[in-house]
Amino acid sequence: MTAPLLTVDHLRIEAARTGAVVVDDVSFAIERGEFLAVVGESGSGKTAAARAILGLLPPGLRRVGGAIRLDGEDLADIAPRRMRALRGRSVGMVFQEPMVSLNPAISVGAQMAEGLALHERLTRGEIRQRCLDMLARVQIRDPERTFDAYPHEFSGGMRQRIMLASVMLLKPKLLLADEPTTALDTLSQREVLDLMVELARDHGTAVMLITHNLGLVSRYAQRAVVLRQGKLVETGSVRQILSAPREAYTRQLVDALPRRRAATGPRAAGEPLISVRGLKVAFGGRQRLFRRDADVAAINGVDLEIGASETVAVVGGSGSGKTTLGRAMLRLIPAAAGEIRFQGRDVIATRDRAFRLASQLVFQDPYSSLDPRMRVGEIVAEPLRHVPELSSSERDRRVASMLDEVGLAGFAQRWPHELSGGQRQRIAIARAIVRHPSFVVADEPVSALDMTIQAQVLKLFERLQAQYGFACLFISHDLAAVEQVADRVVVMQGGRIVEQGSRDDVFDRPQHEYTRALLAATPVLDFAGQAAARASG
Amino acid sequence: MKWRINTVIGGALIGLVLGTAATAAFWTPFDPLRINLKARLHAPSALHWFGTDEFGRDVLSRLMAGAAASVVVALATVLIAVGVGVLVGGVAGYLRGWTDRIIMAVNDALLAFPGILLALAVMIVIGANKSGLVLALGLAYIPSVARVVRGTVLSIREKEYIEASRVIGNSEFYSMLRHVLPNAIAPVAVLATSMFGWVLLAESALSFLGLGVPPPAPTWGNMLAASRPYMETAAWLSIAPGLCIALTLLGINLLGDSLRDSFDPRMAHG
Known part of the structure; x- marks a missing residue:
C-alpha cells in the first residue's frame, strides 16, 4: 500500500495576538486521486x-504545531522558495468568491498563462494553445475570444470555470477547493463541480472540497472530515457519515437538512x-456618451396571486428576475406596466x-440590513413608529415579546455587530413581523447562514407564520429550503414565470424543462453516495 | 468613553489651549499691545519667557491673547464648512438626479479654485476683519466637505437598512436623518479635525498677505507671518507661534480620533 498523497498530523493553528485556538489537533490524510470533503x-x-x-494563512494566524506532508515532503518547515515552487504546480487552489479572485485588470489569457510560464518551459505559442485547449x-x-477578454465580461459561473481551468492547466496533484460554488446558483454549481470532478479524474488529481453543503458532499465526495470549532469531530466514508453518523454533532448537521413537511392542502378559495x-x-x-442603450426588461409580464397566509416560493437561477419581482411587489422598484392589487385595491397608481x-x-444579508448605529431594541421598535395608537409602554412590551419570540429575549441593548449572522437574521425577522404585517417578502432569508442556523431560522419563520398568518413570497435559489416552507412554487426564468403549481406538483411532476434542470442540479442527500437526480431527465 | 493615552494627551493639549485663551481674556503677564522699543528682540529670559518681538512686546502675552483669536476663527470656520457642507452634500447624495448634478457642478467649480484664492476673493469683498475671515475661509472649505459627504451618502443609501427603512414606511427625510447621516459621520469627523489645522495655517497665510485679522491684534497666524524677517536673528519669534499651532493640531487630531471611535458602537470593543 502506497503512502497517502497528503497527511496532516496534529495540526494546531492559533491566533497570534489572542492565542485563541483556531485549529486544534486535527489530523487527516488524502489518498492520490481521492475526493475528500471537509465539512x-x-x-x-x-x-x-x-x-x-499552502502556507497561506492570513496575517494574525499561525501554525504552532503539527506536521503537513505532501508526497513525503514536510511542508511545515520548508523554505519559502520551495513552497512557491509547490504552489500551483503540485497544489492548486480555487477560491470561494469568483467575483474577486480573478484580477480585473489583466486579461483572462494572461492570468492563465502566468502559471504555465512560471512552472514550465514552453514557448508562447505552446502556452496559448494549452490555455485554449x-x-x-x-x-x-x-x-479564442475568452483568452483576450477581461474577467468582468463573465458571469460568476463562467469565472469559476476559468479559475478552475487555470488551476488545472498545471495538472496539480492536489486541488484545494474552498467553497468554490457557494456564491453560484444551483445550475452553475452543478456545472462547475461536475467539471471539477471530470478534470480531477482525467489528471489523477486529488480534491479537497471545503463546504458546508452536505448535499454536495453526498454527490461528489468519497470520504469526509467533519470539523467543529477547530476540532475534528468525525471522519469516515461519506456513506457512513451521512447514513450512520457516530457523533451527535454530525447527526445534528444531517438533521438540519430541510425536509418536506406534509402539504397543507388547498387554501380556502376566495x-x-x-x-x-x-x-x-x-x-x-x-x-453611453450620446445615447442610452435600450431598456432591459427584468420582469416581463408576470401574473401571480397570493392568498392570505399562503407561502409562495419563487425559484430560479441568478438573473431570473426573482429578486426584482419581490422588490417590485413592495413598490420599491417602479413597475413599467401592469397592476398590483392588495385586498382588491390597486396599489401602484x-x-x-x-x-x-x-x-x-x-x-438576504443580515450584515447590511441592520443599521450599525442602532441598538437591537431600537431596530425592532422602529416599525412601530407608524402605529400611533400604541403607547410607549405598550410599544416596549411589544418589542420585548417579539424579541422573546425570536429567541433573543434581553438583547434589546445589544448592537448588531455583537451578534452572529443567525442572531442578526432573527432580529431582521423580528423587525419585519413586529407590526403584524399581512404580507412578507423574504429574499433568500437563509442563504447566507450556516446549515444548522438555516434550519433554526426556517423553523422560526414557519412558526411565526403559523402564529401570525401572514402571506409570504419566499424568494430562493435553494430548492431544498423551498421544499420545506412553500405551499406553492413559482419557477422564473429570464423575467417570466415558466411554471407554477402546488409544491408537490412542481417538485414531483415538473412540466417545464428549466424546472427539471433546476431540480436535477439540486444536491440532495443520497445515502448510496451516488449522484442523485431527483427528477427524471 | 475609554481613557486611552490618545484621549488623555489630546484632551490635555486642547484643555491647555482653551484655558490659556480664557485666562488671556482678563490677565496676561504684560499688555500684549504695549510697545517698548527699549526691549526690542530680547531673547527668552526669566522676565520674558518667550522673549520679545521687534516692537518689544512680550511674546508670551501675545501668544495667550492670540490663542483666543486663532481658536475662535478656526472653530467657527470649521463649523460653517461642516454645517453647510453636510447639508449640501447630503441633499445632493440623497436626492441624486438633476439636483445632484447641478449642486455638484457648482461645487466642483468652487473646488477647482485653490481654497486660499477663493478666501482671498471673498475677503476683498467683505473686508479684512475677523468675521470676514471666518466667512471667507468657511466658504472656501465647504466644497471639500460637500464632496466627501455626498460620496458617503451615495454609498450608504444603497445599503439594505435604508431599503428596510423605506419598507417600514419611513419618509425619505426621516431615513436620511435617522439612518444615513449618523453613518456618514466618521469621514466628516476626520475631515473636520484636519481642516482645523488647515484653517490655522490659512489664517496665517492670509495675515501674511495683510488680509487676516488686522494688526496690532495678535493671532498665531499673523505673529508667524510677522516673524519672517527675523527668522535668523530671533528664531524664538517663529518657533513660539509655530509650536502653538503644531501642538493644537496634534491635540485636535488625537481628540477627534478618539471622539469618533467612541461614537461608533463597532469600535467600542476594538
Whole structure:
C-alpha cells in the first residue's frame, strides 16, 4: 500500500495576538486521486486548515504545531522558495468568491498563462494553445475570444470555470477547493463541480472540497472530515457519515437538512390577498456618451396571486428576475406596466399607504440590513413608529415579546455587530413581523447562514407564520429550503414565470424543462453516495 | 468613553489651549499691545519667557491673547464648512438626479479654485476683519466637505437598512436623518479635525498677505507671518507661534480620533 498523497498530523493553528485556538489537533490524510470533503460551519477552522497546507494563512494566524506532508515532503518547515515552487504546480487552489479572485485588470489569457510560464518551459505559442485547449475543456463557448477578454465580461459561473481551468492547466496533484460554488446558483454549481470532478479524474488529481453543503458532499465526495470549532469531530466514508453518523454533532448537521413537511392542502378559495397582473419592470439601459442603450426588461409580464397566509416560493437561477419581482411587489422598484392589487385595491397608481404598512421585507444579508448605529431594541421598535395608537409602554412590551419570540429575549441593548449572522437574521425577522404585517417578502432569508442556523431560522419563520398568518413570497435559489416552507412554487426564468403549481406538483411532476434542470442540479442527500437526480431527465 | 493615552494627551493639549485663551481674556503677564522699543528682540529670559518681538512686546502675552483669536476663527470656520457642507452634500447624495448634478457642478467649480484664492476673493469683498475671515475661509472649505459627504451618502443609501427603512414606511427625510447621516459621520469627523489645522495655517497665510485679522491684534497666524524677517536673528519669534499651532493640531487630531471611535458602537470593543 502506497503512502497517502497528503497527511496532516496534529495540526494546531492559533491566533497570534489572542492565542485563541483556531485549529486544534486535527489530523487527516488524502489518498492520490481521492475526493475528500471537509465539512464544517463558519468558525470550524476548515479554511484555515486548508490554507495552512499552502502556507497561506492570513496575517494574525499561525501554525504552532503539527506536521503537513505532501508526497513525503514536510511542508511545515520548508523554505519559502520551495513552497512557491509547490504552489500551483503540485497544489492548486480555487477560491470561494469568483467575483474577486480573478484580477480585473489583466486579461483572462494572461492570468492563465502566468502559471504555465512560471512552472514550465514552453514557448508562447505552446502556452496559448494549452490555455485554449483547457478553456474548451471547461466548456467555455469561444476560447479564442475568452483568452483576450477581461474577467468582468463573465458571469460568476463562467469565472469559476476559468479559475478552475487555470488551476488545472498545471495538472496539480492536489486541488484545494474552498467553497468554490457557494456564491453560484444551483445550475452553475452543478456545472462547475461536475467539471471539477471530470478534470480531477482525467489528471489523477486529488480534491479537497471545503463546504458546508452536505448535499454536495453526498454527490461528489468519497470520504469526509467533519470539523467543529477547530476540532475534528468525525471522519469516515461519506456513506457512513451521512447514513450512520457516530457523533451527535454530525447527526445534528444531517438533521438540519430541510425536509418536506406534509402539504397543507388547498387554501380556502376566495379573493386573493395580492394579485399581480401583467407586471413589467425595466431597468434603464447603460448611459453611453450620446445615447442610452435600450431598456432591459427584468420582469416581463408576470401574473401571480397570493392568498392570505399562503407561502409562495419563487425559484430560479441568478438573473431570473426573482429578486426584482419581490422588490417590485413592495413598490420599491417602479413597475413599467401592469397592476398590483392588495385586498382588491390597486396599489401602484394610488401609492396605497395601507399596503406599505401591511407589507414587509426580510433581506438576504443580515450584515447590511441592520443599521450599525442602532441598538437591537431600537431596530425592532422602529416599525412601530407608524402605529400611533400604541403607547410607549405598550410599544416596549411589544418589542420585548417579539424579541422573546425570536429567541433573543434581553438583547434589546445589544448592537448588531455583537451578534452572529443567525442572531442578526432573527432580529431582521423580528423587525419585519413586529407590526403584524399581512404580507412578507423574504429574499433568500437563509442563504447566507450556516446549515444548522438555516434550519433554526426556517423553523422560526414557519412558526411565526403559523402564529401570525401572514402571506409570504419566499424568494430562493435553494430548492431544498423551498421544499420545506412553500405551499406553492413559482419557477422564473429570464423575467417570466415558466411554471407554477402546488409544491408537490412542481417538485414531483415538473412540466417545464428549466424546472427539471433546476431540480436535477439540486444536491440532495443520497445515502448510496451516488449522484442523485431527483427528477427524471 | 475609554481613557486611552490618545484621549488623555489630546484632551490635555486642547484643555491647555482653551484655558490659556480664557485666562488671556482678563490677565496676561504684560499688555500684549504695549510697545517698548527699549526691549526690542530680547531673547527668552526669566522676565520674558518667550522673549520679545521687534516692537518689544512680550511674546508670551501675545501668544495667550492670540490663542483666543486663532481658536475662535478656526472653530467657527470649521463649523460653517461642516454645517453647510453636510447639508449640501447630503441633499445632493440623497436626492441624486438633476439636483445632484447641478449642486455638484457648482461645487466642483468652487473646488477647482485653490481654497486660499477663493478666501482671498471673498475677503476683498467683505473686508479684512475677523468675521470676514471666518466667512471667507468657511466658504472656501465647504466644497471639500460637500464632496466627501455626498460620496458617503451615495454609498450608504444603497445599503439594505435604508431599503428596510423605506419598507417600514419611513419618509425619505426621516431615513436620511435617522439612518444615513449618523453613518456618514466618521469621514466628516476626520475631515473636520484636519481642516482645523488647515484653517490655522490659512489664517496665517492670509495675515501674511495683510488680509487676516488686522494688526496690532495678535493671532498665531499673523505673529508667524510677522516673524519672517527675523527668522535668523530671533528664531524664538517663529518657533513660539509655530509650536502653538503644531501642538493644537496634534491635540485636535488625537481628540477627534478618539471622539469618533467612541461614537461608533463597532469600535467600542476594538
